[in-house]
Amino acid sequence: MPQSATASTGNSKPRLSDELSNDRLLEWLRSMQLIREFETRTMQAYQQAKIGGFCHIYSGQEACAVGTIGSVNHDDPVVLAYRDHGHALARGMDPKACMAEMFGKLEGCAKGKGGSMHMFDKPNWLFGGHGIVGAQTPLGAGLAFAARYEWEVMNKGGKKVALCYLGDGAIDQGAFFEALNLAALYSIPVIYIIENNGYSMGTAIHRHSANSENLLARGEAFGIKSVKIDGLDILNVYDQFKPLVDECRDLQRPAFVDFKTYRYQGHSMSDPQKYRTKEEVDQFKEKDSIANLLGHLMNERDAINEDSWKAMRKEIQEEVREAVQFAENATDPDIEELYTDVYANPQPNLSPTAEYKHGAKNPLL
Amino acid sequence: MITADLHPASIENVPQPDFSKPLPPREGDRIIQFREALKEAMSHEMRQDERVFLIGEEVAEYNGAYKVSQGMLDEFGPKRIIDSPISENGFAGMCTGAAMYGLRPIVEFMSWSFSLVAADPILNNVPKMLYMSGGQWGCPIVFRGNDGAGGQLGSTHSWCVEGLFANVPGMKMAIPSNPYDAKGLLATAIADPDPVFFLESERMLGDKAHVPEEQYYIPFGQARVCREGDAVTLVSFGRPVNFCIEAAEKLAAEGIECDVLDMRTIRPLDIDSIIASVKKTNRVVVVDQSWPFAGISSEVITQICERCFDWLDHQPVRVNTEDVPTPYAKGLEYAYLPNPERIAEAVKNVVNA
Ligand SMILES: Cc1ncc(C[n+]2csc(CCOP(=O)(O)OP(=O)(O)O)c2C)c(N)n1
Numbered sequence: 049m050p051q052s053a054t055a056s057t058g059n060s061k062p063r064l065s066d067e068l069s070n071d072r073l074l075e076w077l078r079s080m081q082l083i084r085e086f087e088t089r090t091m092q093a094y095q096q097a098k099i100g101g102f103c104h105i106y107s108g109q110e111a112c113a114v115g116t117i118g119s120v121n122h123d124d125p126v127v128l129a130y131r132d133h134g135h136a137l138a139r140g141m142d143p144k145a146c147m148a149e150m151f152g153k154l155e156g157c158a159k160g161k162g163g164s165m166h167m168f169d170k171p172n173w174l175f176g177g178h179g180i181v182g183a184q185t186p187l188g189a190g191l192a193f194a195a196r197y198e199w200e201v202m203n204k205g206g207k208k209v210a211l212c213y214l215g216d217g218a219i220d221q222g223a224f225f226e227a228l229n230l231a232a233l234y235s236i237p238v239i240y241i242i243e244n245n246g247y248s249m250g251t252a253i254h255r256h257s258a259n260s261e262n263l264l265a266r267g268e269a270f271g272i273k274s275v276k277i278d279g280l281d282i283l284n285v286y287d288q289f290k291p292l293v294d295e296c297r298d299l300q301r302p303a304f305v306d307f308k309t310y311r312y313q314g315h316s317m318s319d320p321q322k323y324r325t326k327e328e329v330d331q332f333k334e335k336d337s338i339a340n341l342l343g344h345l346m347n348e349r350d351a352i353n354e355d356s357w358k359a360m361r362k363e364i365q366e367e368v369r370e371a372v373q374f375a376e377n378a379t380d381p382d383i384e385e386l387y388t389d390v391y392a393n394p395q396p397n398l399s400p401t402a403e404y405k406h407g408a409k410n411p412l413l
Numbered sequence: 414m415i416t417a418d419l420h421p422a423s424i425e426n427v428p429q430p431d432f433s434k435p436l437p438p439r440e441g442d443r444i445i446q447f448r449e450a451l452k453e454a455m456s457h458e459m460r461q462d463e464r465v466f467l468i469g470e471e472v473a474e475y476n477g478a479y480k481v482s483q484g485m486l487d488e489f490g491p492k493r494i495i496d497s498p499i500s501e502n503g504f505a506g507m508c509t510g511a512a513m514y515g516l517r518p519i520v521e522f523m524s525w526s527f528s529l530v531a532a533d534p535i536l537n538n539v540p541k542m543l544y545m546s547g548g549q550w551g552c553p554i555v556f557r558g559n560d561g562a563g564g565q566l567g568s569t570h571s572w573c574v575e576g577l578f579a580n581v582p583g584m585k586m587a588i589p590s591n592p593y594d595a596k597g598l599l600a601t602a603i604a605d606p607d608p609v610f611f612l613e614s615e616r617m618l619g620d621k622a623h624v625p626e627e628q629y630y631i632p633f634g635q636a637r638v639c640r641e642g643d644a645v646t647l648v649s650f651g652r653p654v655n656f657c658i659e660a661a662e663k664l665a666a667e668g669i670e671c672d673v674l675d676m677r678t679i680r681p682l683d684i685d686s687i688i689a690s691v692k693k694t695n696r697v698v699v700v701d702q703s704w705p706f707a708g709i710s711s712e713v714i715t716q717i718c719e720r721c722f723d724w725l726d727h728q729p730v731r732v733n734t735e736d737v738p739t740p741y742a743k744g745l746e747y748a749y750l751p752n753p754e755r756i757a758e759a760v761k762n763v764v765n766a
């Protein structure tokens with residue numbers, strides 16, 4: 049059963065996204081294109097063996113990270129899975145720190161200790177990419193729990209909402225069911241965003257999840273407000289997602305989003321993609337979210353033209369090229385970094401092999 | 414690249430207790446139970462620091478499955494003393510996120526046996542977060558609950574997790590043997606910015622001893638010498654320390670004097686005190702309530718061999734739980750566990766060799 053692209057087309061009724069300024073939308077366009085370009089260069093660097101390990105490319109899903117992160121505040125906590133470069137950039141991580149991390153350099157966002165699957169950015173409230181499928185879902189509940197606790201028990205700050213991203217493959221994990229139960233039970237303001245790209249590695253959703261046509265039933269089973277969002281059109285993402293964020297923040301309760309999207313590249317850098325056809329991929333590429341927004345900005349808002357779009361792309365290419373250059377030239381972590389960042393309070397005799405120490409300051413701090 | 418002024422962000426705002434302050438006397442007549450000592454440590458830290466909260470099955474309205482949190486709901490209310498569903502993976506993971514955000518969760522496992530379903534958050538997330546994030550986020554969290562066999566609970570409910578879990582770098586592990594230490598070690602565990610696995614024993618929760626009213630902090634990585642002797646060094650932690658003391662008392666009547674060390678924490682491990690004692694006695698018996706294969710006793714003995722091999726007059730000996738699943742039958746369970754008879758026999762073999 050091939051996946052099919054069913055992006056909604058222009059709607060003549062007034063939409064919430066009409067309130068978004070041209071500048072804001074241009075920023076989003078830029079952000080999506082930055083991710084697209086960044087991932088292209090990531091693949092190149094991977095093929096040149098500059099990047100190791102597992103590496104998952106976000107191309108195709110940009111409207112999800114940019115549209116959802118664009119609908120929350122900067123200090124709302126965000127946590128996600130291993131396909132995390134896009135969200136990190138959308139959250140404001142410097143592409144240099146992101147690329148340097150994949151190159152395993154000290155100037156990387158995790159000092160070269162995390163890698164592609166583990167992007168952390170404290171100043172941008174990004175609580176990590178997480179490599180174990182589903183592991184981040186209880187963490188997401190915990191971030192929102194803590195934010196609510198801070199507001200309610202400690203009388204500090206305002207109401208927050210946490211975003212927790214997961215793939216369609218992660219919805220089968222027990223941890224996620226437990227997280228949903230806890231989120232509903234304790235009324236925790238976390239929004240679970242299932243980036244439903246139709247595949248868990250090479251297994252199509254109808255082959256890995258029961259009743260996959262109706263994922264919303266899983267959220268609803270816990271009494272959680274559950275919404276399906278067509279994620280190929282970023283304006284539509286905002287139209288549907290922003291009110292949900294406002295509601296969850298206001299009422300301090302969770303939500304569940306079946307976010308329909310598609311990845312253009314293989315699951316990871318080592319995927320021959322025998323499980324889907326080129327036609328299927330092309331069908332989605334025709335509904336590409338970047339082209340979609342560009343078309344809107346050009347034709348309906350007259351906010352960009354061919355020349356300025358070209359200039360924007362060129363600028364982005366340059367920015368990403370610089371990030372790669374930066375990562376190339378960055379520092380290999382000193383071998384002494386092996387025994388740092390293991391304990392916040394290192395004490396003698398924690399290990400028979402060496403004493404733990406404090407290490408180089410994280411470049412993001 | 415390493416400079417002293419650079420350090421993980423997570424130790425910000427974590428003033429550590431003043432460990433140079435002398436500890437209050439162990440002797441006195443304020444006799445309370447082990448479980449009350451635990452509660453006092455938690456309640457005191459919760460009064461000091463609003464970020465601290467307690468969550469677990471039956472901790473609130475039921476007042477604790479083993480009555481450790483008796484009365485805490487009344488004092489702190491349901492926002493800070495939180496009943497959880499039977500969902501260890503979920504609530505351990507949730508508290509991991511909460512700890513990253515900046516709270517200081519105390520997570521009670523009714524039994525450490527049940528923590529196995531939470532292996533991913535407690536082993537794969539918590540101890541690695543600081544490292545994986547390049548020093549940006551640690552997890553200041555305490556996991557605590559009953560560890561070990563002893564109440565005829567059978568195989569599934571009798572886990573000693575110390576051997577399994579202490580293998581993971583990034584965590585600390587404390588295992589008190591008496592009420593005084595329980596209070597002082599738990600206070601330190603809650604104040605520490607690193608994840609601490611705190612192992613109690615259901616068999617000891619009713620044990621009574623003098624416990625000072627004030628809050629005090631026992632530093633991690635400092636063994637307590639419970640008894641002095643020159644014939645053999647007896648090293649243990651947790652409940653079997655009491656069996657070692659019992660065995661040592663009987664052996665003393667036969668003229669065999671043992672140095673008995675209560676390690677109090679497994680990570681850090683006060684290997685220096687062990688070495689000092691072994692250099693005096695030249696013989697060592699390690700008593701460990703977990704299984705022998707690749708366990709704590711193996712680790713202690715390896716470190717002894719690495720650091721003072723030449724001082725040994727007899728090969729190091731260990732007394733472990735027998736290497737089988739925990740049996741139910743009372744007699745079998747007793748024989749399975751380290752007990753004073755098995756310890757005394759091991760000591761005699763080592764001394765008389
Ligand atoms: C617990 C666990 N099992 C298996 C894996 C290996 N694995 C990594 S990603 C993945 C597929 C997940 O797909 P999905 O959740 O849909 O996310 P997507 O890759 O589509 O973004 C698998 C099987 C893992 N990382 N963790």
Ligand SMILES: [Mg+2]
Nearest residue numbers: 215216247248
């Ligand atoms: Mg998927």
